[in-house]
Amino acid sequence: MMLPYLIIIPLFGAFATPIVGLAGRKAREPWAIFITALTLGVAAELFYTVWKSGEILVYTLGAKSPLGQGVGFPIRIVWEVDLLGALFALMVTFIAFVAVLYSSEYMKHDTGLEKYYTLVLVLEVGMLGIAITGDLFNFYVFLEIMSIASYALVAFRNDTWEGIEAGIKYMFTGSLASSFILLGIVLLYGQYGTLTMAYLAKMIAENPTFTAKVALGLLAGGLLFKSGAVPVHMWLADAHPAAPSSISAMLSGLVIKIGGTYALARLAFSVFGMGVSTKTVGWIIILFACATLIVGNAMAIIQTDMKRLFAFSSVGQIGYILLGIGIGLAAYGSDVGNVALAGAIYHTVNHAIMKALLFLVAGAVIHQLGTKNLNELSGIARKMPVTSFAFLVGAAAIIGLPPLNGFASKWLIYESSALFNPFLAAIAIIGTAFCTAAYIRVLFTFFGRPSERVMNATEPGKAMLVPMLILVLAIIVMGLFPWVISEKVMIPAAKTLENAGAYVTALLGGA
Amino acid sequence: MFGYWDALYFVYVFGIGLLISYVIYKWAERTSTGTRRTGDGTKIFLSGEDQDRVIPQFEHFRGYVTGRHVMWGLIRGINRMFIAFRREHTGLLSDYVSYLLVTTAIIVGALIVWG
Numbered sequence: 001m002m003l004p005y006l007i008i009i010p011l012f013g014a015f016a017t018p019i020v021g022l023a024g025r026k027a028r029e030p031w032a033i034f035i036t037a038l039t040l041g042v043a044a045e046l047f048y049t050v051w052k053s054g055e056i057l058v059y060t061l062g063a064k065s066p067l068g069q070g071v072g073f074p075i076r077i078v079w080e081v082d083l084l085g086a087l088f089a090l091m092v093t094f095i096a097f098v099a100v101l102y103s104s105e106y107m108k109h110d111t112g113l114e115k116y117y118t119l120v121l122v123l124e125v126g127m128l129g130i131a132i133t134g135d136l137f138n139f140y141v142f143l144e145i146m147s148i149a150s151y152a153l154v155a156f157r158n159d160t161w162e163g164i165e166a167g168i169k170y171m172f173t174g175s176l177a178s179s180f181i182l183l184g185i186v187l188l189y190g191q192y193g194t195l196t197m198a199y200l201a202k203m204i205a206e207n208p209t210f211t212a213k214v215a216l217g218l219l220a221g222g223l224l225f226k227s228g229a230v231p232v233h234m235w236l237a238d239a240h241p242a243a244p245s246s247i248s249a250m251l252s253g254l255v256i257k258i259g260g261t262y263a264l265a266r267l268a269f270s271v272f273g274m275g276v277s278t279k280t281v282g283w284i285i286i287l288f289a290c291a292t293l294i295v296g297n298a299m300a301i302i303q304t305d306m307k308r309l310f311a312f313s314s315v316g317q318i319g320y321i322l323l324g325i326g327i328g329l330a331a332y333g334s335d336v337g338n339v340a341l342a343g344a345i346y347h348t349v350n351h352a353i354m355k356a357l358l359f360l361v362a363g364a365v366i367h368q369l370g371t372k373n374l375n376e377l378s379g380i381a382r383k384m385p386v387t388s389f390a391f392l393v394g395a396a397a398i399i400g401l402p403p404l405n406g407f408a409s410k411w412l413i414y415e416s417s418a419l420f421n422p423f424l425a426a427i428a429i430i431g432t433a434f435c436t437a438a439y440i441r442v443l444f445t446f447f448g449r450p451s452e453r454v455m456n457a458t459e460p461g462k463a464m465l466v467p468m469l470i471l472v473l474a475i476i477v478m479g480l481f482p483w484v485i486s487e488k489v490m491i492p493a494a495k496t497l498e499n500a501g502a503y504v505t506a507l508l509g510g511a
Numbered sequence: 512m513f514g515y516w517d518a519l520y521f522v523y524v525f526g527i528g529l530l531i532s533y534v535i536y537k538w539a540e541r542t543s544t545g546t547r548r549t550g551d552g553t554k555i556f557l558s559g560e561d562q563d564r565v566i567p568q569f570e571h572f573r574g575y576v577t578g579r580h581v582m583w584g585l586i587r588g589i590n591r592m593f594i595a596f597r598r599e600h601t602g603l604l605s606d607y608v609s610y611l612l613v614t615t616a617i618i619v620g621a622l623i624v625w626g
Contacts, residue, residue, distance in 0.1 A: 173607045180615055213626045214619055221615025231610045234600055280625040284618055295596060302586060302593055402521040437582050444581040 002049075003059045003079060005042045006089060006128050010035060014121035021114035029104040032117040036097040039124065043086075043093040050086040051489065056496075056506035057081040058134070066196065066507060074196040080134030080507060084345065084493045088131045088262055091349050095253050095356050096124045098467040103246040105463035106363050110244075116156060123149035123250065127258040134507065136185050136195045136271075139263070143181065146259050147174050147226075150251060154243045166242035170235050177225035177232075184218035187211050197271050198507035201500055204275035216272050220264060220284070227260025229322060230292040233315045237299070240314065241307035241372075245363025248307060252314040253356040257348050261321045265344070265497060268329055273500040282330025289326050290427045293319030297434035301441065306372040307362050309438055310355065313398065316435055317351045320344075323428060324413045327420050328494070336419045341494035343412030346486060350397070350405045350478065357394040357471035361387055364460045364468070369453065374442060379450030383457040388446050390468040395439040397475045400432055405475050408482030412490075 013035030021028040050057060059079045060066045066074035081089070100120060107113060126146025133139045151174065155167025189195055191211040192203040204212050221232075228236040236256065240248050268281050296315030303309035324344025331337030364387045365380065366372050381388035397404035400411075410432070418425035459465065478485060496502070586593060599606075 169604050169607065172604055173611060176608060176611060180611075210623070213622045216626070217619030217622045218615060220618045220622075221611065224614060224618075225611055231599070232607075232614050234602075234607050234610070237600070238602070276622070276626045280622065284621050288614075298592065299596055299600070301582060302597070403519075437585050441581040 001057070001059060002042050002045050003057055003081060003132065006039065006046060006132065007125060009039050009042060010121045010125045010128065013039075014118045014125065017118045017121065018114045021117075025113075028114060028117060032100050032121065033097075033104065035121060036093065036100045036124070039128075040090075040093040040097045043089045043128075046081065047086040047090040050081060050083050051492075054083070054492070056502065058507055073194060074199050074507065077138050078134040078196060078198075078507060079132045079138075080198065080503070081132045082493075082496045082503065082506075083489070084262075084266075084497050085131045087345070087349065087489065087493055088258060089128055091352050092124065092127045092131060092254050092258060095250060095352055096120070096127075098356060098360075098470055099246045099250050102249075102360055102363070102464055102467040103244075105461045106246055106367055107244060110157070112156075116153075119149045119153050119156070120247070120250070123153065123255070127254055130258050130263060134197050136188065136197055136200065138195075139197075140178075140182055140185055143226075143259055143263070144178060146255060147178060150174075150239075150255055153247045154239045154251075156244060156247065157242075163242045166235075166238040170239040173225070173235050177222040179222075180218045180225075181222035184215040184222070187215040187218070191215075196507065197266075198504045201271045201274060202504050202508065204272060208275035212272070213276060216267070216276060216281070219267055220281075223260055223264040223267070224288060225260075226256065227264065227322065228256045228292075228315050228318050229260075229288045230295040230315065230319075233292065233296065233318075236315055237308060237311045240311035240359075241305060245307070245359050245366060248310075248362070249356040249359040252311065252359060253352040256314065256318060257321070257352065261318065261325060261344070261348065265325045265328075265341075268325070269497050270500050270503045273332070273498075278329045278332040282326045282328070282332070285322050285326035286330060286424065289319050289322035290424065291319075292316065292322060293427060293431035294434070297431045297438065300438035301434055303438075304374045306365065306374055306377070306442060307359070309374075309442065310358050310362060313358075313435060313438060314351075314355055316431055317347070317355070317398070319431060320410065320413050320428065321347050321351070323417060323424065327416055327424070328498070331416075331420055332498070336416050338491065338494050338498065339412055340416035340420065341497060342486065342490040343409055343416060345493050345497075346412060346490040347406075347409035350409045350475075353471055353474050353478070354394050354398045354406060357390060357468060357475065358398065360464070360468050360471070361391040361394060364464055367460055367464065368457050371453070374445050376451065376453045377445050378448040378454065380445075380454045380457060381447045382450050383454050384459050386459055386465055387468070390472050391446060392443070393472045393475055395443060397479070399436045399439055403479045405478035405482065408479065408486065412486070 017028065017031060020031045061077040063076055066076045066078045068075035107116060123146055126142050126149060129142030130139060130146065133142060151167055151171040154170055155163045157163045188200060191209055192200055194200050194203065225232040240251050243251060293316055296312050296319055300309050300312035300316060303312060321344045324340045324347065328337045328341030328344060331340065362372060365377065368384065371377065393404065397406040400406045414425055414428055417428055
């Protein structure tokens with residue numbers, strides 16, 4: 001089974017990086033690229049296996065069976081991978097590979113790069129762990145691995161106040177959110193005496209107590225913070241622009257989804273789905289989603305810092321994902337709920353690609369011009385046509401312009417929200433109007449008359465252009481076959497998530 | 512049932528739209544009195560701003576499209592909403608923590624009552 005290698009390879013790669021780095025720069029960058037490419041290969045194989053068989057893979061750490069000797073319940077740490085987990089593992093490894101490839105040129109003027117690549121690989125380990133784990137405390141450990149690596153990477157460029165301040169704020173508030181999550185896990189362990197998610201789901205379904213509801217509240221509060229939902233999104237607008245752009249691409253593209261929306265959906269459906277009122281949980285998420293949609297996209301319009309604009313746009317897009325998850329819960333078991341959830345999953349994947357591309361474009365602009373102020377970037381398209389083309393594709397996709405991939409996922413969310421409650425669809429459309437306005441500002445700036453500042457600009461090197469073009473290609477190809485992707489991957493992934501019974505049975509075998 | 516769309520339809524519509532635009536453009540060019548070729552008609556329309564007008568101390572922005580040029584109508588139109596949103600984005604750590612506490616309390620409360 002390839003599953004353990006999904007963690008072993010990047011973990012080994014991370015701790016070997018400082019040693020490999022002793023051989024010099026020519027060894028360090030290829031090493032990081034090799035490790036991320038290998039992990040991508042493992043994730044692709046894992047995804048194909050799970051997709052082809054339609055089964056849920058279960059792997060027990062340190063034994064063949066998760067059950068304890070002489071007892072009839074699981075005591076060991078398990079990793080449980082269904083189609084959704086495998087899909088997100090593939091998404092994480094793909095974006096991580098592209099970001100590392102881009103870093104080989106983008107970060108070449110920085111020092112301390114052995115720490116940088118170690119942290120990037122540790123960040124990847126944390127995200128992959130969250131996607132595959134079936135144990136609640138193991139989930140917390142991976143969440144912290146991911147979070148601590150993120151705090152350090154936000155403050156990686158410590159020669160300016162921006163990174164340090166953002167990193168400290170992110171660390172303080174992020175730790176508080178993590179402590180809420182830990183408290184929720186502690187309450188569940190105290191109440192039910194188990195940390196295995198599938199077994200916990202069975203216990204909660206049999207006896208949903210007051211403590212379980214308080215625990216869910218604490219978990220949801222902490223995870224909404226990690227997703228960047230309004231009103232707990234403010235750290236995001238500080239942290240994501242301050243990080244190096246390759247890291248911003250991973251933070252906005254992956255971290256807020258794996259450590260936020262995915263974790264929230266996994267717990268709400270697979271652990272609490274059979275025990276608490278999904279309608280209540282769904283409506284709570286929907287209300288936060290609506291606020292997130294409006295505030296995130298609206299705040300993006302008034303930014304003059306390009307990366308801060310993209311960060312607020314990420315907040316807005318998280319609103320769509322939360323809306324899909326919320327409707328999926330509130331309309332649990334119906335076609336509308338299934339399509340909304342499929343839309344949320346699809347938009348998670350699409351947004352990871354689109355936002356990674358946009359942050360890489362911002363990085364290219366900063367790398368070549370030294371500024372991210374939109375007031376100084378007029379006419380950059382004449383001097384950096386390839387980068388501007390990449391931006392054009394990314395912006396069109398994120399707005400939801402057909403025939404690009406963003407349209408397909410947004411369409412599923414609009415359609416299901418209109419059928420569920422037309423008022424929600426109207427809010428989603430208003431959010432998109434704001435999103436369009438924000439990106440048109442950047443677009444006009446890029447394609448305007450060249451200002452003096454951009455006169456001497458040139459395209460970045462191939463190591464930065466190729467990752468951007470890979471993402472452009474992914475956006476276009478995914479946009480051309482949306483129905484195939486939706487029917488073959490996203491709808492089955494949504495059904496897998498909804499089927500909490502199968503998640504329990506895969507581990508306990510009907511016990 | 513849900514969510515089916517064909518990317519090619521949009522390509523067809525885009526192609527037809529492009530053709531119609533070209534026909535209108537050619538028709539307008541033939542019937543125009545020439546004001547689009549000389550004088551003010553040749554200037555780019557930037558949200559009502561004259562690109563040749565020099566604003567004192569902003570000479571370096573002359574004729575460029577800058578961030579402040581675009582979407583100012585929308586921003587001015589719903590300025591009160593933006594002021595309210597901006598007021599909450601203080602950048603203060605204590606505010607971030609307060610929002611986290613209040614959000615978690617609301618969720619816990621809602622789940623206890625209706626969960």
